[in-house]
Amino acid sequence: GAVVSQHPSRVICKSGTSVKIECRSLDFQATTMFWYRQFPKKSLMLMATSNEGSKATYEQGVEKDKFLINHASLTLSTLTVTSAHPEDSSFYICSAAPGHTYEQYFGPGTRLTVT
Amino acid sequence: QKEVEQNSGPLSVPEGAIASLNCTYSDRVSQSFFWYRQYSGKSPELIMSIYSNGDKEDGRFTAQLNKASQYVSLLIRDSQPSDSATYLCAVNPRGDDKIIFGKGTRLHILP
Numbered sequence: 540g541a542v543v544s545q546h547p548s549r550v551i552c553k554s555g556t557s558v559k560i561e562c563r564s565l566d567f568q569a570t571t572m573f574w575y576r577q578f579p580k581k582s583l584m585l586m587a588t589s590n591e592g593s594k595a596t597y598e599q600g601v602e603k604d605k606f607l608i609n610h611a612s613l614t615l616s617t618l619t620v621t622s623a624h625p626e627d628s629s630f631y632i633c634s635a636a637p638g639h640t641y642e643q644y645f646g647p648g649t650r651l652t653v654t
Numbered sequence: 655q656k657e658v659e660q661n662s663g664p665l666s667v668p669e670g671a672i673a674s675l676n677c678t679y680s681d682r683v684s685q686s687f688f689w690y691r692q693y694s695g696k697s698p699e700l701i702m703s704i705y706s707n708g709d710k711e712d713g714r715f716t717a718q719l720n721k722a723s724q725y726v727s728l729l730i731r732d733s734q735p736s737d738s739a740t741y742l743c744a745v746n747p748r749g750d751d752k753i754i755f756g757k758g759t760r761l762h763i764l765p
Binding site for chain 2: 540630
């Protein structure tokens with residue numbers, strides 16, 4: 540199956556700082572990647588769709604200036620949480636879909652804790 | 655509003671029995687359907703995809719699709735304790751890149 544990696548797996552940062560999370564498709568090219576957030580015992584929530592070479596499409600209620608997404612190549616998308624606050628503490632998961640299918644393959648996730 | 659509905663559970667099934675997980679969706683023209691498994695603290699893992707009416711089998715898993723009833727199900731035969739997880743139903747409506755996830759059903763296999 541398709542493999543997606545994420546880095547880092549865990550990060551602790553201070554309030555007000557920024558954190559960058561990388562998502563890579565390791566064995567396929569992905570023109571589209573997705574970023575999700577999941578709070579403990581809650582549903583998966585789509586934050587944005589990342590498009591290679593163009594601007595990301597954000598879901599309603601997600602601040603694009605706070606959650607910066609860059610999809611610079613067909614195998615890499617990054618999510619930067621800017622000016623992080625404790626309420627941004629969550630499990631951030633990316634996914635990617637090989638171009639010929641709508642199946643999404645998820646990275647292992649990044650657990651962000653903002654102190 | 656495109657929706658995917660699942661019973662949140664928990665669904666408790668004895669080890670060795672068949673676990674049956676159900677899902678309904680609202681967008682009649684949806685084309686692609688997926689089942690993901692998510693262990694606590696982990697990211698979702700794709701276990702089955704189905705695109706046509708009928709059954710699709712893969713090992714102990716069988717996905718069933720009935721587009722007329724807008725219903726998708728997942729059967730797990732010979733349930734094992736390692737099958738205890740949350741199962742997410744997902745639907746790709748109208749060929750959009752996005753897929754819509756249900757809230758998931760927690761499955762607990764009793765040893």
